[in-house]
Amino acid sequence: MHEPILRNLLQQELIAPEDAEKIVLFESKKPFSLHWELKTLLYLGVLLLNIGLGFLIYENIDTIGHAVIIALIGAISAACFWYALRHRQPFSMGEVKSPTHFYDYILLLGCLTFLIMEGYLQYQYGIFGTRYGLATFIPMVLFFALAYWLDNRGVLSMGITALAAWLGITVTPQDLLTHNDFNSAAIVHTGVFLGMLLTVVPFLSERWGLKKHFSLTYLNFGVHILMISTLAGMMVLGLTLIYFLLLCLSVGFFLWYARTRNSLYFLTVAVLYGYIGLTYMLIVHTDGLGFDYIFYLFYFMLSCAGVIVFLTNYKRFIKTDKP
């Protein structure tokens, strides 16, 4: 398909003949990239190998013994971390390019096997007893440290997940947890707090110039945790007004963020969550008034039309000229 295009461009003298020659040569000689295929095969291989070995160990647990298996998993984890540390790039406040093709995956594998080892130890020997908080605290600290030290966003995501788990476990009283009765108010409050925290962190790190490229990971977690927690507060806890106000504030905040940083992702996400909250408020508060369903049909039609007009005009909303 490129030949007619090249011919057109040549005719219109948008491409110089010598450039065209280069392009023709390139198109006929360009190598066929097997990157995606080989990488997929590699992952699949690792995945299958892990599953297979896992089952193999599980089947032979009587003859091998737990200690050996834990030692084996620990050894894999340690080997991965050793590799990661040996090949690490010097620390920098900014972004660091991974030194080798496999580096990021080996580091991630090390973190995953560390988690498995810890879980196994707890399950078999109960080393943490009932102090579940500690069990999530250790990987959290480890993952955050590794993420910042070795500059890896995947590990950062795992660290944030561990943070969420740690907070969730810490705020939930033990007896509630063991009775399988989750105190939803505590969870929602924690969610709101965590969401705000994760949203504030990137601004601080941008201020201090520390790993600015982590912002997206933090904000991505932050926006969803914050919005879902406030929506849960509205719907589950029934404290509609307080949480609706909170939701409006967070939607406003992310719209502002989208506007100043021209991020269409956060624009769409904020609009979607805001719309869900608004619609819920309307339905709950008009429930007793006995409106006809035609009213709701009109509401959906007009509100959606409004949102569509807003979204299609995003160019006006977003400041494209700001650096």
Next chain:
Amino acid sequence: MIAYNSNWLDALLTKDTAQKWHKKGLLSDEKWQAIEAAYTSNFYSPNIFVRIGLAIFTLILLMAAGGLVAVFFEPNSEMGLSIFSLFWGVICVLVLELRVIQPGRHYGSGIDDMFLYVAIGAFLTGLCSPLDYTTPTLVYYCIAWPFLVAGSIRYIDRLLAVAAFVCSMGIVLLAVKEIPRLALYLLPFAGMLFSAAVYIFSKQGQARYGWRHWNGILMVAELLALVTFYASGNYWVVQQAGADFFQLETVPMAWFFWAFTFIVPFLYIFAGLRRKDRHLLDIGLGCVAAAVFSFRYYYHVLPLTWATVICGAVLFVTAYFSIRYLHQNEGGAYSYEEDSETTLLQEIEQQLIEQTIVNQPGPTPEKTESFGGGQFGGGGAGDSF
């Protein structure tokens, strides 16, 4: 024939191609800017996230609006409902053609996609709902076919192309299934023949410059044809179909289908590498997995755990040494460098990164198109109601 402005589609195609050359350093910055300036397209095609958002809201809007219109018409008979559906389909197409695409300049914005799907859905509901319960499935397929094909041709929509392919295949197989006695023997070959025909058609179509705007949907057809060709002869598929439709326990000519199951994937891979055809190669790799699963379904030669370990080890070692080989032999016909052609997933990843980390204000391609605020006055579908 195409609803969208074909000059703009051409401009997009030219710019995309030239951009690849520019990224490879084959075009200077000035030349690239000149090409960009010469080929302007005024489509409104927002970024993927906005597109998803717009699609969601358009769908709710259309459902609410349809509900409202239905309230005023009050179709209470079955006939009335189907006439109403057809009417609603016509309205959707009219709005799509006369508001969304022409003055609104939407192209892949989520709004035009959703209008199209809702319209097709309404037409099919309107035509199929009066049918009797005893109507054979073939009739439904035949009713849907013209809409799906026409829709994918006029609106160059890939999802509709998938539906059209599935529908065509269904018609062929259901028709062959009605042949008395021979159906059992003919079905797999009918599937293969149909797939091969579609494959050749779409390959030749993609080579035609006149059909360049349909390249995307022809590519979809090509991929699906490769999959269905293999599936038609795969032993597991044939055996299951035989058991379901004809209560047959054993497959006639089992040796042929077993051979097909194992040889075709390697032929795909070999041909893919030979011709540097990524589709053949990728589908071939998938088919190898399908072949292994088919085999294990009937013969448990190894315990599952050992099979997994061995498969994993073989895959890992193959991939590892291939990567090493490619690294050591750079400059050959194959490489491990990442291709400039991006898949949808990579595109999303890239946009996420570009959108959110805007510390480097590099001009992203969409921003350079000149549909700034003023001229785009509420071209959204919202106005038309």
